[in-house]
Amino acid sequence: MNSSNSSLNALVKDQSKNLIEIHNLKKIYQLGKTTVEALRGVDFSVAEGEFTVVLGPSGSGKTTLLNIIGCLDRASSGSYLLDGEDVSNRDFNDLAEVRNYKIGFIFQNFNLIPVLNVIENIEFPCLVRKEQESRAQLRERVRALCAEVGLERFMKHKPDELSGGQRQRVAIARALITQPRLVLADEPTANLDSNTSDQILELMQRLNRDHATTFLFATHDPRVMDLARRTVRIKDGMVVAN
Amino acid sequence: MNILYQVAVRNVFRNRRRSLFTLSAIAIGLAVVLIITAVSNAFYRFSIENAVNVKIGALQIHKSGYLSNVSLNQLSFHFQYGQELLRKVESVAGVKAASGRIAFRGLVSNGRNQALFFANGVDVEREQKVCPRWLGTLTEGSQPLLPSDTGQAMVGQELARSLNVAPKGALIRSVVSSETSQQTEPGEFLNLSGSSPQGRQNAIDVQVKATTKSLLPLEEKRSITLPLSAAQSLLGLTGEVTEIAVAVHDLDHLEAVQQRLQAAMGSEFEVSLWSDVQPFLRDVLFRQKVLIGIVSFILFILVLFVIANTMTMAVFERTREIGTMLSVGIKKNQIQRIFFSEAIFVGIIGALAGLLLGLIVVLVLKRIGIPFGSEGFEEGMLYPFLQVPFSCAAFIAAVFCAALAGLFPARRASNMNPVDALRA
Ligand SMILES: Nc1ncnc2c1ncn2[C@@H]1O[C@H](COP(=O)(O)OP(=O)(O)O)[C@@H](O)[C@H]1O
Ligand SMILES: [Mg+2]
Numbered sequence: 171m172n173s174s175n176s177s178l179n180a181l182v183k184d185q186s187k188n189l190i191e192i193h194n195l196k197k198i199y200q201l202g203k204t205t206v207e208a209l210r211g212v213d214f215s216v217a218e219g220e221f222t223v224v225l226g227p228s229g230s231g232k233t234t235l236l237n238i239i240g241c242l243d244r245a246s247s248g249s250y251l252l253d254g255e256d257v258s259n260r261d262f263n264d265l266a267e268v269r270n271y272k273i274g275f276i277f278q279n280f281n282l283i284p285v286l287n288v289i290e291n292i293e294f295p296c297l298v299r300k301e302q303e304s305r306a307q308l309r310e311r312v313r314a315l316c317a318e319v320g321l322e323r324f325m326k327h328k329p330d331e332l333s334g335g336q337r338q339r340v341a342i343a344r345a346l347i348t349q350p351r352l353v354l355a356d357e358p359t360a361n362l363d364s365n366t367s368d369q370i371l372e373l374m375q376r377l378n379r380d381h382a383t384t385f386l387f388a389t390h391d392p393r394v395m396d397l398a399r400r401t402v403r404i405k406d407g408m409v410v411a412n
Numbered sequence: 413m414n415i416l417y418q419v420a421v422r423n424v425f426r427n428r429r430r431s432l433f434t435l436s437a438i439a440i441g442l443a444v445v446l447i448i449t450a451v452s453n454a455f456y457r458f459s460i461e462n463a464v465n466v467k468i469g470a471l472q473i474h475k476s477g478y479l480s481n482v483s484l485n486q487l488s489f490h491f492q493y494g495q496e497l498l499r500k501v502e503s504v505a506g507v508k509a510a511s512g513r514i515a516f517r518g519l520v521s522n523g524r525n526q527a528l529f530f531a532n533g534v535d536v537e538r539e540q541k542v543c544p545r546w547l548g549t550l551t552e553g554s555q556p557l558l559p560s561d562t563g564q565a566m567v568g569q570e571l572a573r574s575l576n577v578a579p580k581g582a583l584i585r586s587v588v589s590s591e592t593s594q595q596t597e598p599g600e601f602l603n604l605s606g607s608s609p610q611g612r613q614n615a616i617d618v619q620v621k622a623t624t625k626s627l628l629p630l631e632e633k634r635s636i637t638l639p640l641s642a643a644q645s646l647l648g649l650t651g652e653v654t655e656i657a658v659a660v661h662d663l664d665h666l667e668a669v670q671q672r673l674q675a676a677m678g679s680e681f682e683v684s685l686w687s688d689v690q691p692f693l694r695d696v697l698f699r700q701k702v703l704i705g706i707v708s709f710i711l712f713i714l715v716l717f718v719i720a721n722t723m724t725m726a727v728f729e730r731t732r733e734i735g736t737m738l739s740v741g742i743k744k745n746q747i748q749r750i751f752f753s754e755a756i757f758v759g760i761i762g763a764l765a766g767l768l769l770g771l772i773v774v775l776v777l778k779r780i781g782i783p784f785g786s787e788g789f790e791e792g793m794l795y796p797f798l799q800v801p802f803s804c805a806a807f808i809a810a811v812f813c814a815a816l817a818g819l820f821p822a823r824r825a826s827n828m829n830p831v832d833a834l835r836a
Pocket of ligand 2: 232233234356357
């Protein structure tokens with residue numbers, strides 16, 4: 171009785187464990203003699219499995235924050251724990267594996283590799299790993315993912331043969347193929363018409379539910395807010411509402 | 413194939429026009445190197461064969477000390493020339509034929525004017541076997557020396573002109589050409605004077621049987637060839653020579669024959685290579701090789717810059733792709749590998765094309781030959797050829813060049829900051 175209770179407790183605790191823990195995070199850009207404070211002491215955490223929207227006007231520091239969270243950039247000061255691991259002081263090249271195994275990126279500009287077709291673009295993060303699963307197994311997972319994001323008929327297409335919405339679907343599949351803990355989406359719908367945007371948003375929410383993957387979604391579009399269970403408002407490099 | 417190499421190869425085909433430009437730079441660079449080397453090879457072989465077959469002979473035997481005593485009277489290094497000695501030389505493996513000579517100098521006169529000459533007294537019967545083209549190129553109306561000749565000579569055409577002598581058959585032509593200058597009819601005889609090793613003066617008359625052309629102006633101005641017996645009697649060296657010229661079966665193994673021959677002859681004699689006898693020719697040929705080497709080097713450097721330039725452009729154009737790859741967790745060295753292998757791939761394709769182009773041109777030139785030298789020299793044809801090891805080395809050098817050129821852009825690509833790269 172006692173032991174089953176404690177294991178239940180552990181499970182609850184595990185589920186609520188924060189994937190992202192940020193304290194007093196600052197980012198200062200030096201532009202010649204002037205300094206730009208892009209982040210001015212951000213405190214912020216994201217629990218495992220959440221779908222969080224980071225909402226703020228253009229220039230408020232969303233991209234800067236996501237880049238630091240995504241281990242692409244280093245904060246000027248403050249602490250950042252990703253999955254309990256302090257990554258705030260490590261060089262981005264050291265963090266290549268962390269990015270590869272734990273994080274998926276979705277960008278405003280889709281950022282696909284033009285010489286690779288849809289399958290290859292999606293496979294890419296797994297193919298650059300040192301230890302790889304079998305090619306057949308990977309293909310199978312890519313196929314399933316393509317079906318999930320609605321790309322079955324375009325698997326052999328090159329990015330320049332796809333529409334914006336289709337390209338973003340490829341990017342989403344590429345972000346998910348590694349089964350990451352965290353997906354970072356930086357204004358993923360900014361280059362899409364509203365209809366396509368809605369489809370992409372809906373897709374991301376469904377994936378968040380089905381895969382229990384944590385999503386962090388930056389946007390300046392207040393309409394997106396309604397879709398999220400949680401919204402973090404950011405302005406001038408500070409969190410103004412959580 | 414590894415996805416990184418796939419990305420590299422496909423990017424080569426992505427910007428076709430630029431890749432084509434890079435490829436042609438490599439291809440043309442390599443082809444030019446191959447072609448000039450092939451022509452230079454032909455010139456080298458031509459010069460050596462010319463030297464060996466026309467004048468010098470592949471190997472020469474002298475009394476020890478002969479070559480190092482150029483300033484002294486070399487005639488004092490004379491030795492008995494007979495069947496026994498010839499048999500000894502010709503029994504050495506690799507030797508084809510041997511022939512005795514006396515090289516000397518003296519004054520030639522037509523009765524009014526004098527000139528300095530360098531003469532070769534040759535064993536006419538044997539000389540033919542040692543230097544198949546010993547007669548060189550004769551002017552019209554000339555008759556070659558025959559084994560039966562004793563008092564005849566072949567004279568460089570410039571020397572003959574200055575002393576106003578000509579072979580009998582060439583008379584008519586000379587008269588026509590000297591109409592305006594009121595020259596007397598050319599004579600047929602010359603008086604040669606020389607001195608014995610002991611310094612005793614002597615002179616003989618010779619009949620001009622032929623006048624000779626040469627690629628070397630000095631030879632046309634100074635050289636006289638006469639039968640060995642005539643030289644022997646002029647110099648008081650009956651039955652003796654100062655030099656034995658030796659022909660070998662295979663020029664590529666000349667050094668081995670030289671060593672065997674030296675061993676057979678003993679320390680009383682010295683056996684020299686054509687290149688020791690004619691250091692001038694050797695140096696000219698060496699300098700030519702160095703020059704070709706420098707030109708090739710410069711060509712490769714140019715190619716290197718072309719590749720480095722286009723690769724750098726490619727890196728800049730693909731900055732955002734680099735950022736993307738970094739964001740999905742690719743490592744710096746993997747980025748480097750993409751661009752580096754791209755350069756090597758371009759290098760290999762370009763070098764293959766260059767090799768093909770160069771070989772085709774060389775084969776065609778080998779087929780048709782390149783006319784060479786002044787007109788009137790029947791054998792002045794160059795037949796370019798390439799050696800396999802050199803062609804391989806040049807191919808590898810071209811690929812290596814491409815790799816070297818890719819190194820810097822590849823490093824540049826891999827050192828990009830992901831955030832800046834993504835923003836581009
Ligand atoms: N590399 C940089 N150098 C200088 N200033 C920068 C750099 N990146 C971002 N900034 C500045 O930091 C602030 C936040 O930018 P960003 O994070 O891109 O905002 P957002 O994504 O919300 O539009 C802006 O004022 C921007 O000009
Ligand atoms: Mg932004």
